[in-house]
Amino acid sequence: MDILSSILSKQTAKQNDFKKVLWLLSVMKWIQRPRSEEEKNAKKETIYTVRIKYLLLLLERNPEWKKNFVATFSSLLNNISSVAQFSNVGLSNSSSFVQDFIYRLQEKLLPKPPLSEDLSTLIHEIFPMEDESEFIDFIEVDVLTSLVELFKDEIELHNRLKRDILSASYILSIQILSSVFTIQTELNDFSKRPEELPEYQLAGILKKHQETLDFSIPLSILSQIDLAENGLDDFHESMKNRGVKIELVYLFENQKRKLRRLRVLVNFLAPTVANAVVIRLFISNLVIDIYHQKSLRSFLSENLALLTERIVQANSHVGEHYVTFTWSEFRKMFRSAMGGGAVTAMTVFIKFLTNKMHFTGFIKGLTDSFNYSGSFLLIQVLGWTLATKQPSATAPYIASALTKSVGEARRSIVALLRTQFIAVLGNLSMVFPVCFLFSWLSLQGGYPILTNEEAMAAVNSSNLLGPSPFYAIFTGFLLFSSSLIAGWFDNWVLTTRLSNRMMNSEFFHKILGTKRAHAFANFVGNNSNPLAGNISLGFLLGMTPQIMKFLSIPIEARHVTLATGGFGTALPIALEMGLTHFDIFNAVSGILVIGVLNISVSFLLAFLVASFSSNVRFSSFLSLLKWGLHLILTRPWLLLIPEKTSATDEVPTEH
Numbered sequence: 001m002d003i004l005s006s007i008l009s010k011q012t013a014k015q016n017d018f019k020k021v022l023w024l025l026s027v028m029k030w031i032q033r034p035r036s037e038e039e040k041n042a043k044k045e046t047i048y049t050v051r052i053k054y055l056l057l058l059l060e061r062n063p064e065w066k067k068n069f070v071a072t073f074s075s076l077l078n079n080i081s082s083v084a085q086f087s088n089v090g091l092s093n094s095s096s097f098v099q100d101f102i103y104r105l106q107e108k109l110l111p112k113p114p115l116s117e118d119l120s121t122l123i124h125e126i127f128p129m130e131d132e133s134e135f136i137d138f139i140e141v142d143v144l145t146s147l148v149e150l151f152k153d154e155i156e157l158h159n160r161l162k163r164d165i166l167s168a169s170y171i172l173s174i175q176i177l178s179s180v181f182t183i184q185t186e187l188n189d190f191s192k193r194p195e196e197l198p199e200y201q202l203a204g205i206l207k208k209h210q211e212t213l214d215f216s217i218p219l220s221i222l223s224q225i226d227l228a229e230n231g232l233d234d235f236h237e238s239m240k241n242r243g244v245k246i247e248l249v250y251l252f253e254n255q256k257r258k259l260r261r262l263r264v265l266v267n268f269l270a271p272t273v274a275n276a277v278v279i280r281l282f283i284s285n286l287v288i289d290i291y292h293q294k295s296l297r298s299f300l301s302e303n304l305a306l307l308t309e310r311i312v313q314a315n316s317h318v319g320e321h322y323v324t325f326t327w328s329e330f331r332k333m334f335r336s337a338m339g340g341g342a343v344t345a346m347t348v349f350i351k352f353l354t355n356k357m358h359f360t361g362f363i364k365g366l367t368d369s370f371n372y373s374g375s376f377l378l379i380q381v382l383g384w385t386l387a388t389k390q391p392s393a394t395a396p397y398i399a400s401a402l403t404k405s406v407g408e409a410r411r412s413i414v415a416l417l418r419t420q421f422i423a424v425l426g427n428l429s430m431v432f433p434v435c436f437l438f439s440w441l442s443l444q445g446g447y448p449i450l451t452n453e454e455a456m457a458a459v460n461s462s463n464l465l466g467p468s469p470f471y472a473i474f475t476g477f478l479l480f481s482s483s484l485i486a487g488w489f490d491n492w493v494l495t496t497r498l499s500n501r502m503m504n505s506e507f508f509h510k511i512l513g514t515k516r517a518h519a520f521a522n523f524v525g526n527n528s529n530p531l532a533g534n535i536s537l538g539f540l541l542g543m544t545p546q547i548m549k550f551l552s553i554p555i556e557a558r559h560v561t562l563a564t565g566g567f568g569t570a571l572p573i574a575l576e577m578g579l580t581h582f583d584i585f586n587a588v589s590g591i592l593v594i595g596v597l598n599i600s601v602s603f604l605l606a607f608l609v610a611s612f613s614s615n616v617r618f619s620s621f622l623s624l625l626k627w628g629l630h631l632i633l634t635r636p637w638l639l640l641i642p643e644k645t646s647a648t649d650e651v652p653t654e655h
Contacts, residue, residue, distance in 0.1 A: 004030050008058060013071035017079055020072050021122065028126045031055070045138040052143050059150070066150065074154045081160055085119045086168035086265060087175075090289025091257055097250040097303060104296050123283075123290050133287040136280060144276040162215045162269065169217075169265045170210040172258050173203040176228065179255050183235055186248050198227035202262070217269040225263050232256065243494025244310040250303050257289060311487025312396045312610045314529050322390040323397060323412060324419045333419055337426025339384030341561065344427065345434035347375035348565030352449055365546030373538025380530050387423035388560060389533065391599045392483030394420070395606035402616045402624065413628040424595055427561045435568030443572050450573055458570035459583065462563045464590035471558035472594040476601025478540040478557060483606060486533030499525030560595035567591060 007030060012023045031051045059066040094100035112121050127133070151157065177199040184190055194200050202224050209217060236252055239245075264285060267278045292298050324330045354367045379386055394416050401412040442449050450458065462468050493499065502508055502521035509517050524531065545556045567587055571579075607621055 004055065005058060008055075008062070008065040008069060011068055013068050013075065017076070020076050023072060024076060025125060027055075032128075032132070045135060048135050048138065049140045049143050052139065052147060056143070056146055070150050070154065074151060074157050078157055078160060080119050080122070081164050083164050083167040083171060086164055087171045087261075089119045089123075090286055090293050091261060092254050092293065097246050100250065101296075101299065104294065104299060107294060108296065120290050120293070123286055124294065127287045130287065130291040133284040136284045136287065139280055141274065141276050141280075144280055145274065148276050148279065163213070165265050165268050166206075166210055166213070166215060166217075169262060169269070170203075170206040172262045172265070173199070173206045176255060176258050176262065177203045179251060179258075180228075180231075183232075183248070183251060183255070186245065186251075187235060187238060187242065189235070189238065198224040198231065202228065215269050217266050219270050221266055222263065222270075225259055225266070229256070229259055232259070239306075243491045243496075244307045245495050246303055246307060249306050253302055260285065261289070307488075307491065308609060308612065310491045311484060312399070314487045314490040322385075322394050322419060322423075323415050324422075325411070325415050330418070330422065333385065334422050334426045336383065336385040337387060337423045338430040339382060340379045340386045341427040341430030342434060343375055343379050343382070343384065344386070344561045345431045345438075345565050345568075347371055348431070348435055348562060348569055349438070349449070350375075351562075351566075352454075352569065355454070361546055361550065365543040367542075369539040369542030371538075372541050373535045376534035376538050377531070380527070380534055385423055385426070386561065387420065387427045388479055388595075388598050388602070389482075389537065390420060390423060391603035392480050392606040395603050396610040398621065398624075399607060399610035399616050402620055409624055410627070413624050414631060417628055417632055420599060424560070424599070428564050428595075431561055431565045432568040435565045436571055439569045440572040443576070448573050450570055452573065452577055455570040455573035456577065458566045459574050459579065459587050462558070462567055462587045462590040462594060464586050464593060466590070467554075468558050468563075468590045469593050469597060471556050472560075472597035473601050474555055475541070475557045475559055475594075476598050477605065478544060479537065479598060479602035480605040482533050482537035482540055483602075484609075485536040486529045489532030489536075490529040493525060493528040498528075558594050558598075560591060560598050563591055563594055 004027075007023065007026045010023060012020055015023075031048060059069055092100050092103075094103055127136075177197070180197060180199045181194075202221065205221055205224070206217075208214070232252065232255055239248060239252075264278065264282045267281070268275070292302075324333045350371050351368065354364075354371065357367075359367055376386060376389075398409070398412055398416060401409045439449050448455075460466065499521045502524060503518050505517070508520065511517075512520055541557045541559060541562075548555045571584075574583075611617065611621065
């Protein structure tokens with residue numbers, strides 16, 4: 001006797017529910033087992049069909065086995081079937097993103113509920129892999145029809161299932177109608193009256209059928225579901241222009257799933273649709289929904305994808321202004337970077353001044369944060385540039401260029417490398433001489449800015465052979481983090497309509513006057529991204545090292561422009577102390593490495609997020625970057641001289 005015969009021969013119809021479930025699992029494990037030697041020529045997709053055919057053959061040959069199979073299966077379906085199972089299993093019952101997240105986390109940690117009482121757990125156990133849904137889709141209709149035919153005499157089961165499916169459909173339609181009203185309120189979109197909404201029509205039709213227990217649902221109801229899905233897509237598009245709310249995205253995704261479930265349930269009751277086809281679709285979708293309901297990764301990915309896209313778009317728009325293509329833009333960027341370097345020199349002096357006050361811990365972090373943030377904001381207001389802020393904004397711009405055309409991507413990567421080089425050069429060509437000259441003059445006047453110990457510590461802080469490269473990598477992560485905060489704040493300003501609120505605020509009108517209040521509101525609305533980026537970067541650079549120190553984690557921030565300013569300030573004093581050429585070379589090399597790591601880490605992290613959002617392969621970018629670096633290495637003058645025509649050499653084409 002083979003394995004399946006031994007399973008089917010067991011008399012399980014009168015056993016308890018738990019043993020019936022174990023028997024069902026045994027049958028399914030046999031169907032899903034790895035292909036045997038005899039089945040090696042069968043395609044993987046057809047294995048369900050082949051084995052169900054064999055199962056049916058055995059049942060036809062053994063009437064007692066068939067009777068037991070039908071009785072056991074019917075009993076399980078009767079026990080599990082309920083309105084709640086059809087309308088809730090695989091769909092979220094939580095009212096918010098946070099609630100659902102906590103529920104999923106809780107389900108990961110708690111023991112599973114009994115298999116005989118919970119359809120979700122049972123389906124998860126029966127189909128141990130999510131890709132089983134694909135194999136279900138390949139089951140031949142005539143084979144599945146033959147399997148369904150086994151239960152044709154189970155009238156009580158049929159009636160129970162039809163009642164539950166109709167009630168579940170009606171309940172889903174009410175939930176869908178309630179959700180669409182919530183979406184309208186959130187988006188402030190009441191262009192349609194309630195009775196004009198397809199969701200309203202759906203609920204009305206199903207209510208009549210529920211009241212009369214009419215199980216013949218007209219196929220015309222499917223057109224209302226189509227209209228509801230199209231309307232949901234329109235709402236989804238409009239949200240992109242109004243800012244993205246995670247709670248609203250969560251509501252959209254739930255609404256999509258409920259409409260999809262309603263479509264399947266309605267098909268069960270439609271007279272012209274074959275039951276076997278609907279059962280196959282229902283089980284396949286149920287497996288997908290249940291796996292999604294239990295997955296934290298897909299939950300976060302689905303709900304955060306649109307917000308990520310919005311943040312990337314905001315940074316991409318900023319990044320466009322950081323890439324130069326013409327001589328006039330090139331010269332303007334260099335002058336702008338020199339201005340940024342001058343302000344950074346002032347920041348370095350203020351930092352050394354506050355160090356004289358011997359602040360520690362939180363107070364030191366706060367003073368440094370205000371110093372950095374104020375400096376970055378001043379650079380923004382004056383229209384100048386800080387080179388290290390560019391990569392996290394230009395990465396989304398390059399990802400966007402990769403989705404357009406090969407020529408656009410090539411032109412952009414060369415322009416980006418050139419612009420980044422000239423921006424760093426502009427910053428350093430101003431911050432170093434200003435800091436060096438001011439420190440030297442102070443030293444000559446008998447008032448050195450730093451003590452001998454502080455000067456040597458400043459020189460050694462950028463030592464190539466020390467921990468500086470690791471600190472620079474960490475700072476690259478901080479630079480990237482500030483761009484995420486900037487993108488999030490830009491989106492928040494849109495969703496809350498902050499500029500409109502500020503324009504109509506009595507407080508701002510009293511303090512600033514009407515004209516200035518409007519101007520200030522417009523300034524915040526138009527510059528929300530750089531404002532948040534500058535302030536957050538200042539606090540990340542200032543507070544993070546102090547927090548790490550409090551946690552006894554030996555890590556600091558190393559920002560190339562600030563490190564250059566510190567080195568320039570310390571150099572005159574250190575030279576008086578007999579600083580060697582090797583020490584100078586070591587420090588300068590360290591600063592160069594800090595610059596490369598600051599920029600590359602920030603850029604790569606930003607591009608990873610942008611490529612995820614834009615569906616651009618990271619390998620495409622690496623090939624493009626390799627091509628761009630090869631072009632710069634073979635024609636280094638392109639770093640200083642914009643090319644007159646775009647290159648047309650080899651470049652990757654895969655997206």
